[in-house]
Amino acid sequence: MMNDMMTHFDLLQPVDLDSALDMLSRHGADAWPLAGGYDSFDWFKNRGKQPAVVIDLEGIDELRGVTELESGVGPGGGGGIEIGAMTTLATLEADPLIRSRYALLAHAAAEVASPQIRNAGTIGGNVCQDTRCWYYRYGMTCYRAGGNTCYAGAPGAMNREHAIFGADRCVAVTPSDVAPALVALDAGMVVRSARREKVVPAAEFFMPPGVDITRMTVLGERDLLTAIRIPDRWAGADFHFEKVADRKTWDFALVSVAAAVRTSGGGNGGGIIEDARIVAGAVQCVPRRLTTVEDLVRGRPRDEETAEMAGELAVRGADPLDYNHFKVPLLRNLVKRAVRGT
């Protein structure tokens, strides 16, 4: 237990965003923004990270809550909603606006971790969390930690949870259940530093290892994710979210699939698919948008045959490691079910 007391840090508790950004730009790499703490404390307790300064974002009211965006303000030019980065996952599960229009997100949030974790864990922290590859989390100096090897990809390594696509030295996967839902909804991520604000599409927010192996997102050390905007484009569409994990509680996804589908002439299990977003989690380092599958299903009837083809196409090019071959049929089946609507 001795070891579990975190090492010392200075704790700053700003009450407005500008001060937080200012603190972040002043302390740079020494500072660590703190949201719910459910990723952070793991690092601190295991001595994996020992920041000198922790900036607690909890006291900043402007980072919390769900608000409706007027037409013309949402990403894509229409309306939509804006969710403050410090909004808890439990709020997403319960929020009436999200439940009625973007149930995909409520559903994904409800699948995260455990009730107590969702009561404090935030949407911002959830999408910014680091990968759960345990070689890395337990302090091995792998590529991601600045070293020159990948322990999870080595012969005999335990890599049941790792990637089947897009490995580039690192074979870790995105741990977030919320991220695939946000990519499927064409969300915009509002990124701010003391100097500027920009809105990054969710599909470009997550960092592939081939571009920068030491980061999971595009955020620089002086940036904060302040909000997430969801356009009304997919509001009220047919949604499907499914996550498979070893246990229903606590465990991270082995594979998850988030889908938004618009059909003409019939809801789930019928009609012609006009457009779709299908995104898989835990199969690659970033949420994997299955654009070829989306292209395939567009204009086809939402039926068994289309679902079958979609499942096959979804796993084309998969390159499993020693212990994660099971992810291939799992992904195939989840995509099939998402396209079929059941």
Added chain:
Amino acid sequence: MTESLPLPGRGNVSRRSFIKSVIATSASVSAMSWFSAPAAARHQGAARGSVGRLVSLEVNGRTRRVDVLPQETLAMTLRYKLGLTGTKLGCDRAECGACTVMIDGVAHYSCSTLTHRVRGREITTVEGLEGPGGELHPVQRAFIDELGPQCGFCTPGQVMAAAAVLRANPNPTRDEARRAMSGNLCRCGAYDHYLNGVMRAAREVSHA
């Protein structure tokens, strides 16, 4: 649980009361060695605006003044500074639920909550659930009636999770209750007993 340890110069003291007396009498000494990690010395010159150490906490309806380190978790403060050892530490990694307390009526893992975050919030631990005459909370009574606890280690966390569910949703369906209790692990596997307890408590409160 109450086996006696012969302690030199102390006569026979039950293990539990010995531990309690150590916590009560030498809290400052043990806490000092526990908390003053060498890393504390590395960051001399606190960053501008870092939190002050002496804080007031609202715990179980009382205001408690306590010296809290910036990195201290609520579980540490409750157990080792305030002597409220009803709150258990199982994993210290948000993976078991033994440390569950209520903060403003909502269930949280105290092992993963900074104490400095809950200044001014209402903290309730298992010690704070009893009624004005010392009577047990309906959840505690129902857990006894349904033979919930086996070894009992997870029980305070289960009690707090259940009390929080019933605050938010006094008449949960069995599935809702199961889901709400899913953040509390029980090594003895008494899940169904606890769940029966939650349902019984809900019935008893609504018929009271």
